[in-house]
Amino acid sequence: MDGVHDMGGMDGFGKVEPEPNEPVFHEAWEGRVMAMNRAVGAAGAWNIDVARFSRELLPPQVYLSSSYYERWQLAMERLLVERGLVDADELAAGRALRPGKPLQRGKLTTADIGRVMTRGSFGRPATAPARFAPGDRVRAKNIHPRTHTRLPRYVRGHVGIVERVQGCHVFPDSSALGHEDPQWLYTVRFEGRELWGADADPALTVSIEAFEPYLDPA
Amino acid sequence: MQLRVRALETILTEKGYVDPAALGLIVEAYETKIGPHNGQRVVARAWADPVFKRALLEDATEAVGTLGHVSRVGDHLVAVENTPKLHNMVVCTLCSCYPWEMLGLPPVWYKSAPYRSRAVKDPRGVLADFGVTLPADTEIRVWDSTAETRFLVLPMRPAGTEGWSEERLTSLVTRDSMIGTGLAKRPDEVA
Numbered sequence: 001m002d003g004v005h006d007m008g009g010m011d012g013f014g015k016v017e018p019e020p021n022e023p024v025f026h027e028a029w030e031g032r033v034m035a036m037n038r039a040v041g042a043a044g045a046w047n048i049d050v051a052r053f054s055r056e057l058l059p060p061q062v063y064l065s066s067s068y069y070e071r072w073q074l075a076m077e078r079l080l081v082e083r084g085l086v087d088a089d090e091l092a093a094g095r096a097l098r099p100g101k102p103l104q105r106g107k108l109t110t111a112d113i114g115r116v117m118t119r120g121s122f123g124r125p126a127t128a129p130a131r132f133a134p135g136d137r138v139r140a141k142n143i144h145p146r147t148h149t150r151l152p153r154y155v156r157g158h159v160g161i162v163e164r165v166q167g168c169h170v171f172p173d174s175s176a177l178g179h180e181d182p183q184w185l186y187t188v189r190f191e192g193r194e195l196w197g198a199d200a201d202p203a204l205t206v207s208i209e210a211f212e213p214y215l216d217p218a
Numbered sequence: 219m220q221l222r223v224r225a226l227e228t229i230l231t232e233k234g235y236v237d238p239a240a241l242g243l244i245v246e247a248y249e250t251k252i253g254p255h256n257g258q259r260v261v262a263r264a265w266a267d268p269v270f271k272r273a274l275l276e277d278a279t280e281a282v283g284t285l286g287h288v289s290r291v292g293d294h295l296v297a298v299e300n301t302p303k304l305h306n307m308v309v310c311t312l313c314s315c316y317p318w319e320m321l322g323l324p325p326v327w328y329k330s331a332p333y334r335s336r337a338v339k340d341p342r343g344v345l346a347d348f349g350v351t352l353p354a355d356t357e358i359r360v361w362d363s364t365a366e367t368r369f370l371v372l373p374m375r376p377a378g379t380e381g382w383s384e385e386r387l388t389s390l391v392t393r394d395s396m397i398g399t400g401l402a403k404r405p406d407e408v409a
Contacts, residue, residue: 008311008338008362013331016347018394022325024249029223031245034323036227038244039236052313068314068329070219077226086229094225100233110240117247119319121293122366150364152311154338166294166367185365196339203357206338209365 001146002153004060009154009196030069037072038116044104046079049176053148054079124182126168131212132186136162139218140188140210148176151214155206159218160190163207171211184212253322254393257370259285260320261396262387264297265375275299278370282320295320299372300398304357307344307398308369309337315363320370321393328397338362348399371395373402 007013025031041051054075055063063071080086090097108116132138140155150172164187174181192204230236260282264271273281278295295317298306310316311334316324327333336344341358345351352358361369373395379387389408394400 005312007331007334008309010331010335013335016327016330016332016336016344016399018327018348018399019325024253024323025245026326027220029220031248032223032227032241034248035241035244036223036230036236039240040230043235045235055313064331068326073219073223073226080230085235086233090229091225094228096229096232098233100235103235107234107237108240109237110243113240113243113247116244117252119293119366119368123293150312152362152364154311166365169294169366172365185367187361187367189359200339201342201358203355204341204360205357206360206362208362209367211365 001056001148002144003056004063005056006153008152033069033073033076037076039108040076040080040103042108042112042116043106045083045085047175049148049170049172050079050178051075052172053176054082056148122170123167124170124180126184127182130165130168130184132162132165132184132215132217134162134164137218138162138186138188138210138215140208141214141216143214145173147173149173149214151210152208154195155188155190155208155210158190158194160188160194160207163187163189166209169211171213173211173213186210186212186215188215248323252319254320254391254396255388256322257317257320257393257396258388258391259384260297260370261372261391261402262384264372265379265387266382266384271372274372294367295370296367297370297372298359298361300374302356302374304359305352305398306359306361306369306371307337307341308361308363308371309334310363311335311338312362312364315366315368317368317370320368321396325393345399348394350400371398373400376402376404378405 055071058074077091081088085101137159139159142157166185168182169185171181171183187207188210189205189207192200231238264274274297278297279293300306314324314329338360341360376390390403392400395402
């Protein structure tokens with residue numbers, strides 16, 4: 001979806017402000033939100049693409065005015081209700097009013113923490129040969145799906161060069177809708193001037209990780 | 219927000235979806251075990267050991283896996299090398315993708331709109347916000363982490379560190395130098 005989360009190239013957000021000696025969490029609740037997300041995800045309530053899409057679906061004004069972990073909390077509440085795991089009246093009451101439903105992989109226990117501390121593998125066996133090879137010229141498609149996509153707006157319609165083939169991976173656009181639909185993944189490099197015009201820094205190149213369905217030969 | 223989060227945790231616990239003790243362990247792991255020290259060790263080893271460096275640039279997931287003292291890393295880690303002619307910088311314009319196992323949880327600025335919006339368009343301006351200036355003819359390569367590939371920048375080894383032990387080299391490796399918004403420290407900065 002063409003949401004405010006797709007920020008690459010936007011102006012007006014101001015300077016980057018690094019914080020010296022930044023703590024891992026600024027408030028204790030941030031850690032709990034992060035951990036709840038990880039635990040519920042590991043229990044099989046949803047996958048990472050579903051979780052990302054739920055944050056993108058927050059209204060733009062909410063997305064921009066909320067902190068990172070506030071967004072996680074709001075999106076998690078929304079997903080829990082959407083999936084029928086928690087009811088709206090329970091959120092309002094602040095306690096469970098009905099028993100829980102079974103989760104696909106079961107509740108994450110203290111003995112199982114290792115499961116969330118190492119990232120899973122997103123590589124999958126290929127079902128077709130890769131369409132592109134390093135050195136190929138490709139054009140990012142001008143597409144605007146209303147659903148989740150990992151093709152940022154700022155490259156759409158632009159020509160780049162395939163630099164690496166990263167293997168066949170779970171396709172987030174499909175995964176957010178519930179099926180893995182693995183696709184070839186490429187690192188595609190664009191010249192800064194191709195993306196930002198003649199005035200751009202001539203010594204800038206930008207790459208994205210592009211799934212095969214995002215690309216046409218050029 | 220604190221009350222709202224506590225309420226949700228109560229609901230999820232009562233419904234049997236989460237175990238508060240497990241949540242505590244996850245928080246503790248990110249606060250104490252998983253952080254930039256993992257990446258620092260990888261970079262220092264690459265500086266000290268050319269064979270490891272080649273392996274790291276070839277397949278970072280596998281190379282990191284050979285270092286017993288670094289926590290296991292998920293798949294699809296890619297290390298990219300800075301040189302006098304090329305400076306790499308990592309961003310996730312769409313959300314916050316970041317090599318957690320190598321660097322811990324991302325800092326607030328990495329997840330913020332200013333960084334995500336500007337890194338791909340005006341990386342020199344972003345570097346200036348970090349007090350870093352590069353020669354105009356140094357190529358800047360920005361890696362937008364739009365898939366599950368994760369990028370670790372291998373910063374340049376500072377001059378004047380010949381003969382340093384791996385342990386000592388570790389002290390020069392900053393988190394930001396592994397994201398590409400900073401450079402490794404000079405020896406006189408840690409003296």
